[in-house]
Amino acid sequence: MSKAFTREGDGEEEDKELPDTGPAIPPGTRNYMTPAGAERLKVELRRLLDVDRPEVVRVVTWAASNGDRSENADYIYGKRRLREIDRRIRFLTKRLEIAEIVDPSKQSSDRVQFGATVEVQDEKGGRRTYRIVGVDETDARRGHISWISPMGRALLRAKVGDTVTLRRPGGEEDLEIVALRYEAIE
Secondary structure, three states: OOHHHHHOOOHHHHHOOOOOOOOOOOOOOOOEOOOHHHHHHHHHHHHHHHHHHHHHHHHHHHHHHHOOOOHHHHHHHHHHHHHHHHHHHHHHHHHHHHEOOOHHOOOOOEEEEOOOEEEEEEEEEEEEEEEEEEEOOHHHOOOOOEOHHHHHHHHHHOOOOEEEEEEEEEEEEEEEEEEEEEEEOO
């Protein structure tokens, strides 16, 4: 049969195969998160539930009332957007349910742990500052790295004065820990 005469769905079948949005947490590990990171996810979830989803439902309802849905772009796009929003809501809900909130400002250790702010110096004398955060909080531009990232794993359990080796595709890099502190992360 020619493809021209087959009924096209509204994309729901294809969407079922799409993964949840967000970085994966390795099986058997905890979903550590800072209070600020958890709050950002809660704000996004509230916005999706209270603003975005009701608006899309309103548009889809209006589009459906216009009649033929098979060629109604507002309806088709709206249904697809609604599935995206629902998928993100499920993802955020699951992540927040399993989150283990760790406040860095209430920690003290001479070793790098979750929530630490670490200053390192490379072999050329360049200094960089990293904050060890949860997988949902990473932001490379701000120096926020996941505790399960290669850099995060290299730094964990090190202390000031230690040299850690970071293995990258381009080769290895030695980094010396020059400062370590625990403070609230925004």
